Amino acid sequence: xxxxxxxxxxxxxxxxxxxxxxxxxxxxxxxxxxxxxxxxxxxxxxxxxxxxxxxxxxxxxxxxxxxxxxxxxxxxxxxxxxxxxxxxxxxxxxxxxxxxxxxxxxxxxxxxxxxxxxxxxxxxxxxxxxxxxxxxxxxxxxxxxxxxxxxxxxxxxxxxxxxxxxxxxxxxxxxxxxxxxxxxxxxxxxxxxxxxxxxxxxxxxxxxxxxxxxxxxxxxxxxxxxxxxxxxxxxxxxxxxxxxxxxxxxxxxxxxxxxxxxxxxxxxxxxxxxxxxxxxxxxxxxxxxxxxxxxxxxxxxxxxxxxxxxxxxxxxxxxxxxxxxxxxxxxxxxxxxxxxxxxxxxxxxxxxxxxxxxxxxxxxxxxxxxxxxxxxxxxx
Amino acid sequence: xxxxxxxxxxxxxxxxxxxxxxxxxxxxxxxxxxxxxxxxxxxxxxxxxxxxxxxxxxxxxxxxxxxxxxxxxxxxxxxxxxxxxxxxxxxxxxxxxxxxxxxxxxxxxxxxxxxxxxxxxxxxxxxxxxxxxxxxxxxxxxxxxxxxxxxxxxxxxxxxxxxxxxxxxxxxxxxxxxxxxxxxxxxxxxxxxxxxxxxxxxxxxxxxxxxxxxxxxxxxxxxxxxxxxxxxxxxxxxxxxxxxxxxxxxxxxxxxxxxxxxxxxxxxxxxxxxxxxxxxx
Numbered sequence: 001x002x003x004x005x006x007x008x009x010x011x012x013x014x015x016x017x018x019x020x021x022x023x024x025x026x027x028x029x030x031x032x033x034x035x036x037x038x039x040x041x042x043x044x045x046x047x048x049x050x051x052x053x054x055x056x057x058x059x060x061x062x063x064x065x066x067x068x069x070x071x072x073x074x075x076x077x078x079x080x081x082x083x084x085x086x087x088x089x090x091x092x093x094x095x096x097x098x099x100x101x102x103x104x105x106x107x108x109x110x111x112x113x114x115x116x117x118x119x120x121x122x123x124x125x126x127x128x129x130x131x132x133x134x135x136x137x138x139x140x141x142x143x144x145x146x147x148x149x150x151x152x153x154x155x156x157x158x159x160x161x162x163x164x165x166x167x168x169x170x171x172x173x174x175x176x177x178x179x180x181x182x183x184x185x186x187x188x189x190x191x192x193x194x195x196x197x198x199x200x201x202x203x204x205x206x207x208x209x210x211x212x213x214x215x216x217x218x219x220x221x222x223x224x225x226x227x228x229x230x231x232x233x234x235x236x237x238x239x240x241x242x243x244x245x246x247x248x249x250x251x252x253x254x255x256x257x258x259x260x261x262x263x264x265x266x267x268x269x270x271x272x273x274x275x276x277x278x279x280x281x282x283x284x285x286x287x288x289x290x291x292x293x294x295x296x297x298x299x300x301x302x303x304x305x306x307x308x309x310x311x312x313x314x315x316x317x318x319x320x321x322x323x324x325x326x327x328x329x330x331x332x333x334x335x336x337x338x339x340x341x342x343x344x345x346x347x348x349x350x351x352x353x354x355x356x357x358x359x360x361x362x363x364x365x366x367x368x369x370x371x372x373x374x375x376x377x378x379x380x
Numbered sequence: 381x382x383x384x385x386x387x388x389x390x391x392x393x394x395x396x397x398x399x400x401x402x403x404x405x406x407x408x409x410x411x412x413x414x415x416x417x418x419x420x421x422x423x424x425x426x427x428x429x430x431x432x433x434x435x436x437x438x439x440x441x442x443x444x445x446x447x448x449x450x451x452x453x454x455x456x457x458x459x460x461x462x463x464x465x466x467x468x469x470x471x472x473x474x475x476x477x478x479x480x481x482x483x484x485x486x487x488x489x490x491x492x493x494x495x496x497x498x499x500x501x502x503x504x505x506x507x508x509x510x511x512x513x514x515x516x517x518x519x520x521x522x523x524x525x526x527x528x529x530x531x532x533x534x535x536x537x538x539x540x541x542x543x544x545x546x547x548x549x550x551x552x553x554x555x556x557x558x559x560x561x562x563x564x565x566x567x568x569x570x571x572x573x574x575x576x577x578x579x580x581x582x583x584x585x586x587x588x589x590x591x592x593x594x595x596x597x598x599x600x601x602x603x604x605x606x607x608x609x610x611x612x613x614x615x616x617x618x619x620x621x622x623x624x625x626x627x628x629x630x631x632x633x634x635x636x637x638x639x640x641x642x643x644x645x646x647x648x649x650x651x652x653x654x655x656x657x658x659x660x661x
Contacts, residue, residue, distance in 0.1 A: 009455060009458075013456060013459060013460060075420075075424075082420045083390060084392070187417070187419075190417055190590035192517075193517055193518040194518065312516075334425060336427075337424060341449065344451055344550065344630070344632070344647055345551070345568070348550035348614055351614040351615055352548075354615075355545070355615065356545060356547065359545075
């Protein structure tokens, strides 16, 4: 064990940062941010989603700056976001107004407009396509011209009512009163428990993809939640983001559009419908993400539903467990802080272990294990 | 980073004001954890962002800043934090405790006595002293509200039963102003006594857990213990700093891998340098 105090850090840090630049600039080809935003869309979307910050160009720069590290890219975006003043809050979005690019239901075969596959990897065979090694832009252009030349264009954007609206008409889904209380904002205030639904959804929206997928999966395998939710509807498309016109709140201005994936998962549950029809019904879990991260959106919908049925014995149903441990910056920051020196705190611990072992040797007692490991009480 | 692209002290003024409000509330209720909307910073969560947000919110152009990491001014993270604050504020830096107005520290209180001109900002990994006995945030908060601290005492008692003494190391729980049990951040037990009836203001920031708390000047801070098992400091006797010759301070243990010898040197590097210089004159 060598407890060498780290001194002279400044010069070392500078060189370390230069080494990073060296690592980032390996090879001959510069990576244009435009290539990242157009050809690495899913990666950009994931960065923006976990950052809670829609800015494709900044996400691309962040990825370029960090050799494609998702963790670091999300970190950069979040830190930059802290410096921005919030000037507007968008008007409420209604995903029924979504300009659809894909929309499927696993619950019902026949839905208005039918099942729209759109671009999906679901039915591809995951075989590495070695032709891409020699792919060139001319071929791609030719493909695009041919494909786009042969399609029939719609005169109006594809829009559809929600599948759940139909079930609601049949009284199979509890109709909730609209909750129009001002949502809390997890970026401006620390949320407390029990958490409101707005806090839950915002936290899940920005949570680490791997974390929410894993916890939702654990629910499907038997740790609470629901064994097998049914995808009532998964829709993917563009939503216009509007803000109220500053001089006349009856008017609104469109800022642009964002690609979202929205999921409603149906989960059997005991519901209270109006009056006498109390009984088995369908609960809905809601998921929404930037871009086309469908697994992520489904996982979010499972956890939304699970959190509405609290049960501290199952991780997916335990709001403190789910909401406090999927935050990308918090988890990566706290784990990585273990690399910092802990000389002082470790000294204090060692002192305790030595004292007790010494006293035990004198007393001939055997209360501690040989290495004093049992004494590893959490001091941090 | 182009300095002109960012606000003074990085955060926008609204965020800083909000954090100052939490600080004021914390000062008025000593030892009580006050929630705040912790912002993301360019420094890792868990690397001192709670302390850093306090520093950024209270710092002005005339302040003089000292940053230490486990006592050390030159530690890589202390340098990184100092550099960041300087870049976005332009304030003067120092390693001299007396000269500083704001001292941001991770896990140490400087050896030199702090006066009423000092604010010591401590970085806190886990602000909840009851976490090891109650993992639920909601329940722990309720326990604080009810002054229901029997589990915290029981934890100490169990350690005595098991090991013959209280085995709590750094971060020893304290009772503040006779009301709140507080995690003093993982400062060594040696430093805990410095919190009691101090002349300076102590501010504690936990960025990841989004809590701020405070020990105002001249507040009673008492470590939890039992009459027959009193609070004990770490061993410092018979140790001498190999650099400045100081005794009865908190030491780093240095292990010489070539000779196999064990040395001690002051954990507080600023104090050590000053002490060594004074002896040469």
